[in-house]
Structures are given as C-alpha cells and as structure tokens.
Amino acid sequence: MADDKKITTRAANYGEWYLDIVNRAGLAENSDVRGCMVIKPNGYAIWEKMQRGLDGLFKDTGHVNAYFPLFIPKSFFQKEEAMAEGFAKECAVVTHYRLRSVNGKIEVDPEAKLEEELIIRPTSETIIWNTYKSWIQSYRDLPLLINQWANVVRWEMRTRLFLRTAEFLWQEGHTAHATGKEAEEETLRMVRVYQKFAEEWMAMPVLVGPKSEGQKFPGAVYTLCIEAMMQDGRALQAGTSHFLGQNFAKAFDVEFTTEEGKREHAWATSWGVSTRLIGGLIMTHSDDNGLVVPPRLAPIHVVICPLGKSEAERKPCVEAAEKLAQAIRELPRDDFYGYQPIVVKIDNDTKNMPGHRFAEWELRGVPVRVELGPKDMEKNACVLARRDIPGKEGKTMGVPMAEAPAKIDALLRDIQKNLFERAKKFRDGAMRTANSYDEFKKLIEEPGFIWAHWDGTRETEDKIQEETKATIRCIPFDGPTESGTCMVTGKPSAKRVVFARAY
RNA sequence: CGAGCUGUAGCUCAGCUUGGUAGAGCGCUUGGUUCGGGACCAAGAGGUCGCAGGUUCAAAUCCUGUCAGCUCGACCA
Numbered sequence: 001m002a003d004d005k006k007i008t009t010r011a012a013n014y015g016e017w018y019l020d021i022v023n024r025a026g027l028a029e030n031s032d033v034r035g036c037m038v039i040k041p042n043g044y045a046i047w048e049k050m051q052r053g054l055d056g057l058f059k060d061t062g063h064v065n066a067y068f069p070l071f072i073p074k075s076f077f078q079k080e081e082a083m084a085e086g087f088a089k090e091c092a093v094v095t096h097y098r099l100r101s102v103n104g105k106i107e108v109d110p111e112a113k114l115e116e117e118l119i120i121r122p123t124s125e126t127i128i129w130n131t132y133k134s135w136i137q138s139y140r141d142l143p144l145l146i147n148q149w150a151n152v153v154r155w156e157m158r159t160r161l162f163l164r165t166a167e168f169l170w171q172e173g174h175t176a177h178a179t180g181k182e183a184e185e186e187t188l189r190m191v192r193v194y195q196k197f198a199e200e201w202m203a204m205p206v207l208v209g210p211k212s213e214g215q216k217f218p219g220a221v222y223t224l225c226i227e228a229m230m231q232d233g234r235a236l237q238a239g240t241s242h243f244l245g246q247n248f249a250k251a252f253d254v255e256f257t258t259e260e261g262k263r264e265h266a267w268a269t270s271w272g273v274s275t276r277l278i279g280g281l282i283m284t285h286s287d288d289n290g291l292v293v294p295p296r297l298a299p300i301h302v303v304i305c306p307l308g309k310s311e312a313e314r315k316p317c318v319e320a321a322e323k324l325a326q327a328i329r330e331l332p333r334d335d336f337y338g339y340q341p342i343v344v345k346i347d348n349d350t351k352n353m354p355g356h357r358f359a360e361w362e363l364r365g366v367p368v369r370v371e372l373g374p375k376d377m378e379k380n381a382c383v384l385a386r387r388d389i390p391g392k393e394g395k396t397m398g399v400p401m402a403e404a405p406a407k408i409d410a411l412l413r414d415i416q417k418n419l420f421e422r423a424k425k426f427r428d429g430a431m432r433t434a435n436s437y438d439e440f441k442k443l444i445e446e447p448g449f450i451w452a453h454w455d456g457t458r459e460t461e462d463k464i465q466e467e468t469k470a471t472i473r474c475i476p477f478d479g480p481t482e483s484g485t486c487m488v489t490g491k492p493s494a495k496r497v498v499f500a501r502a503y
Numbered sequence: 504c505g506a507g508c509u510g511u512a513g514c515u516c517a518g519c520u521u522g523g524u525a526g527a528g529c530g531c532u533u534g535g536u537u538c539g540g541g542a543c544c545a546a547g548a549g550g551u552c553g554c555a556g557g558u559u560c561a562a563a564u565c566c567u568g569u570c571a572g573c574u575c576g577a578c579c580a
Contacts, residue, residue: 005529005541015574034571089578123580156579157504164579217580237580274580309538355540373539383539392540503580 005359009288014232021282022161025291025364035159035166039275042364043162045299046278047169051149052338053201053296054171054273057193063145063173068127070151071118076126080251086218087122090155092166094118120153125219125244125270128174129252136176136256136266143186144176162279163236163503170274176266178258180245183267187243190271191224194239202277203294203420204228204284205427206238207449207498209476214461217270221245227474227498229427230283233447235473235500238280241271279503284423289390291365294419295412296336302328302344302408303366307354307373314350317372320401321346324370324382327405336413362390367415368408371395384408388415388422433496437487440499444470449500451479453493455486464488470499 007020022028027043030036039047055065071094078084098112121127128146135141149171159165173190177183191208198206206226210216216223220242228238249255249265258264285292295301304321308314325344333339345366349357354371361369371383380401386394399407430448434440443450454460454472465471475497486493 030572032571087579152580154579157577158579168580170580240580272580276580305539307539313538350538353538353540353542355538356542358539359541371539375539397539 007288007290007363010231017288018279018283019161021286021291027278027282027291028161030161035156037159037161037165039169042299043278046281046293046297047275049297049299049338050197050201050277051171054193054197055147055149056338057197058147058171058173061145061189061193063147063175065148066146067148067150068124068131070121072121072124072127074117074119076130077119079126080219080248082247083123083125083217083219087154091122092120092153092155094120121150122152122154123270123272124148124150124152124172125174125248125268126252129248129254129268132174132176132266133252133254136254138257139178139259141256142176142178142266143182145173145186146175147171147173160279160503162275162282164276168275170272172270172272175269176249176254177269178256178264178267180267183245183269184243186269187222187224187241187271190269191226191239191241194226194241194271194273197273198226198228198238198277199420201294201296202281202284203296203416203423204238204280205420205424207474207476207479209474209479211240212454212458212461212472212475212497214458215472217242219244219247220270221247225474228280228284229430229449229500230280230503231426232283233430233449233500235449235502236276236280236283237473237502238277239271239273242269244268244270285388285419286365287390289359290363292387292419293365293367295367295416296338298365298367299343300345300364300366301337301342301412302368302370303347303361304344304370304372305347305349305354305357305361307371313374316377317374318346318348320377320382321370321372324372324401324404328408331405331409336416342409342412358385362387368411370404370408384411386411386415388418431498434487440464440487441468444468444499444501449473449498451496452487452499453484453495454497455489455491455493457489460486460488464499470501472497473500473502474498 007024008016010017025042026040028037028039031038095114095117096108096112097114098109099106100109136144151167151169153167156164156166175186177186195206195208198204206228208226211223211225217240222243224241225237226239228236230236246265246267248268254266255263256266304325306314306317306321308317325346328344329341331342333341347357365387367387369385376382379398381398382401382404384396384399384407432443432448433451434443440450440452461472479496481495484493
C-alpha cells in the first residue's frame with residue numbers, strides 16, 4: 001500500500017520507471033488514437049520553455065519563422081528519390097475529402113476520392129523546396145533562413161511516450177544558400193546551437209559530430225547530430241542538422257542567378273529537434289523520487305508550502321508565503337530566466353500531510369521548495385529544499401526571510417550547474433574503449449558508449465549492428481584523433497567512433 | 504507486420520478452470536481526529552465486465568470474430 005505511492009525504481013525496471021515519471025508528473029498519456037499521445041499541461045509547459053529557448057537561439061542566428069502545409073501532394077514527395085524511399089514505410093496518406101451518412105452510419109464517400117493522394121508530412125523538405133522555387137531567383141534572395149514549428153506524422157509500429165509516437169511536435173529549419181561552403185557552415189552552426197541548448201538549457205551533455213553513412217537522413221549529403229546518454233547507458237539522438245547539398249534544389253529545380261550572371265542550383269540545409277527532447281530530459285536527470293527538471297526549463301521554479309495544523313497557525317505562514325513569493329517575482333530578470341520572472345507557486349493544500357505534499361512536488365520536479373511553518377515564523381526564517389538532492393539532505397534550515405529571495409536565485413543557478421556536471425560525470429564515466437571485436441562484444445553488454453575503430457564502410461557497420469544491436473551513434477568532432485585498425489576487418493581507421501545501443 | 508500475454512470501478516488487480524445476476528486495495532466525496540517527510544476512523548458515491556456476434560433457462564466466466572494495450576523481434580527523431 002505504501003508502495004502504491006512510490007514510483008518504480010530505476011534499478012527495478014528502467015522502462016517502468018520512465019512510464020511512472022511521465023504519468024505521475026502529469027507530462028503525457030497515451031490517447032485512444034493509436035500511437036498518439038496527449039501532452040498534458042505539465043509536459044506541454046516544458047515544451048513551451050524549450051520552444052522559447054530554441055526560438056531565441058534561432059532568431060539570434062538570423063532565422064525567421066514561417067508555416068507550410070501539413071499535406072504534401074504525392075508527386076512532390078516523389079521528387080527526391082532517397083527521401084521518398086526513406087520515409088515510404090511510415091507515411092499516413094489522405095485519399096478522400098468527404099464523408100457521408102448511410103443509414104445513420106458515417107462512412108468515407110467513395111465519390112470523394114482525391115485525384116492525387118496527399119501525404120501527411122513526415123518532414124517538410126519537399127513542400128518547402130517546392131515553394132522556394134518561386135522565392136529564389138537571384139543570389140540577392142539568399143541566404144533564406146526559415147524555421148517552422150509544426151507537427152509531423154511518422155507511422156510507427158511501436159511507440160513510447162515522447163521518445164517515439166506516430167505524431168510529434170518539432171521544429172524544422174530549412175535554409176537555402178548560394179554556396180556549398182555557406183550551407184556547410186550553417187549545418188555546423190545549427191548543430192552547435194543544438195549543443196548549446198542541450199547543455200545550457202537542458203543541462204544534458206551531448207556528443208557532437210557526423211552520423212555514419214548508414215545513419216544519416218535520407219536525402220542528405222551528410223548529417224551532424226547531438227547524441228546524449230541516458231541513465232541506463234543507452235544513446236538518444238537528440239537533434240540532427242543535415243547538409244543537403246544541391247539534392248533538393250535539383251529535385252525541385254531551384255536555380256538562381258549568381259553575381260557573375262551564371263545559373264546555379266541553391267544549396268540546402270535542414271535541422272530539427274522534437275518533443276523527444278522531453279524524453280531525453282527525463283532520462284538524463286530524474287531519480288527514484290520522480291521528475292527532475294533543470295531550472296531553465298522548469299514550468300514552476302519555486303513552490304512554497306505553508307504549514308501549520310490549525311487555521312490560526314497556518315494563516316501567518318500563508319501571509320509570509322505570499323510576501324516571499326512577491327519578493328521572488330521581483331528579482332532582477334536576466335538571460336538565465338529568459339528575461340521572465342521566476343515562477344512561484346504557493347501550495348495551499350490543507351488536506352494532505354506535509355510529507356505527502358513535499359513528495360508530490362518532488363514527483364513533479366519543481367527545482368526549489370520552500371517550507372514555511374510555525375517554527376519558521378518564530379525565527380522569521382524558512383526552509384529551502386533543492387530537488388537535485390532529494391530528501392532531507394537537500395534541505396537548508398533557518399534561512400532568514402530577508403535573505404531567502406537571493407538565496408533561492410543562487411540555488412536555482414547552482415542546481416542548473418550541478419545537474420549538468422552530474423550528468424557529464426555520469427556520461428564520461430560510461431565511455432569505454434574497445435580495442436578488439438571480442439572486447440567490444442563484452443563491453444556492449446554493459447550500459448554506456450564505446451569508442452572503437454571502424455573501417456568506414458556500411459557493410460561493417462551493418463554487421464556490427466546485426467551481431468551486437470549496437471549502432472554508430474556519432475563520429476565526434478572532438479574525440480581522440482589516434483588512428484588504428486578496424487576492430488572487425490583490420491582495415492585502417494583514421495579515428496575512433498562512438499558505438500552504443502540506442503533508443 | 505510476425506510471436507507471446509493482457510483488457511472487470513478513476514488506478515492496480517481478484518473473480519473465469521467447475522456459467523447463477525459484481526469484489527478488494529488505492530483514489531474520490533462527507534464528517535471527525537491528525538499535521539516539519541507519503542496519517543487514521545466512520546459513512547458514502549462510483550462498473551453496459553474492451554466491442555460485436557454465438558451457445559445457454561442463465562455468460563465477466565464457454566465459443567467465434569474484432570479492436571486496443573504491453574513485452575519481444577524488423578523500422579525510426
């Protein structure tokens with residue numbers, strides 16, 4: 001019965017633990033629509049924070065937002081062969097545009113069949129490049145730096161809340177450039193933006209570098225990624241940035257006149273991150289007491305719990321809570337908080353025991369909790385509890401009320417820093433090196449990433465995946481540069497790459 | 504899409520083998536006692552047993568179909 005209140009521990013069952021967090025923290029639930037989730041207010045609030053942070057970074061790097069259609073005519077979709085093939089097996093298709101009522105039953109009207117089927121976008125390169133054709137005439141129209149916030153559909157068989165659902169929310173940047181060099185610079189710039197967001201907002205350390213040929217986006221020349229390690233040692237692709245070369249410009253006939261008066265195809269990039277980041281956030285920081293959210297993404301930064309067993313005892317606590325909340329809201333705003341006020345909530349629950357209330361707020365991941373009881377009133381002080389250190393160890397007693405707002409501000413910044421450092425230490429501690437295929441096979445059974453030499457071929461990568469279920473997650477830019485020989489074929493290898501089992 | 508398992512109260516599940524008209528715990532409501540780490544007592548509300556057929560005097564229970572979910576495989580942000 002007491003166990004009913006606790007969530008499954010990570011050690012007992014990591015998958016159950018994840019589901020418990022998503023449920024109990026009110027982030028999302030499965031809907032009655034196959035493969036589709038409902039994102040609940042607490043989860044959506046995190047997404048809104050992510051959107052705000054990312055959107056600011058996109059604007060800072062010169063991008064603007066626009067919106068393109070959900071439906072893509074099949075003929076557009078077909079034009080870039082590699083991409084069409086890559087997504088063919090997971091597309092939802094609209095074939096009719098009308099229903100009719102027959103004997104009180106609604107059915108698809110066979111008279112209303114579309115002449116050309118519409119694909120629900122799995123990604124928008126085709127519809128966007130079809131549009132760019134008319135927007136790009138001259139080198140003066142370039143670069144074109146556009147982002148869209150949208151939903152996309154990829155018809156997945158097996159889904160997991162946030163990590164893989166048939167419909168998900170994301171942003172997709174689609175840029176056009178006059179030269180390949182510029183487009184490549186953009187590809188790199190945006191993966192670095194993702195790295196910055198992951199590390200500084202999400203407090204989630206990531207590896208940055210190209211994907212292998214086998215793991216890249218269909219239609220791309222190459223794909224750069226940020227790759228994160230979850231607490232169970234598995235990898236999560238958290239964001240990708242693609243150099244598309246002139247593939248889409250050629251497919252959609254997007255030509256412009258250069259300064260020299262020559263006609264040339266435009267160069268392209270695309271890049272995206274999705275609500276999957278929320279799954280990554282959960283599996284990077286949360287613990288057996290529930291969700292842990294870094295302050296920069298927390299929907300609520302501070303919760304104040306007035307205590308007291310009688311109305312007479314509680315009243316001064318509530319008044320002090322309101323005063324404190326106001327003082328916190330009036331703290332100077334800066335970039336750390338996105339120039340927004342700190343969000344403070346007063347917990348007016350009079351029904352449940354204090355311990356129950358504390359546990360509930362920990363479950364929901366609020367970074368700082370303030371406890372205000374009769375004993376604090378006597379001393380004109382309060383108790384601060386930090387979520388990154390659960391239970392009594394994370395509490396500071398007797399903080400004078402006058403100092404509390406500044407202490408809370410400092411605490412929030414410290415939690416943000418601590419979460420990143422803790423996650424980085426964990427990640428670095430689970431990075432191993434394998435020097436032979438036998439050693440690799442042994443190591444891959446343990447959680448974590450593995451540095452290993454690989455000959456650069458698709459065949460070897462496929463063989464490794466088939467035999468060990470591990471894939472090449474990333475070829476990190478700042479990894480060791482030592483050369484060696486492929487652990488499988490013995491052929492030369494310029495540098496080690498990172499293998500892992502992935503979500 | 505292949506294999507296995509599961510659908511009964513808001514949630515977790517018992518009941519099904521051997522058909523007889525619906526149960527528990529948690530949660531919820533009300534009252535009382537509690538209250539600085541997940542309190543307790545009492546009363547109460549809440550279910551077309553996933554859905555559709557079939558067998559039967561009678562189906563949560565047996566049979567057929569169907570839908571959904573979970574686990575494992577192939578695919579993916």
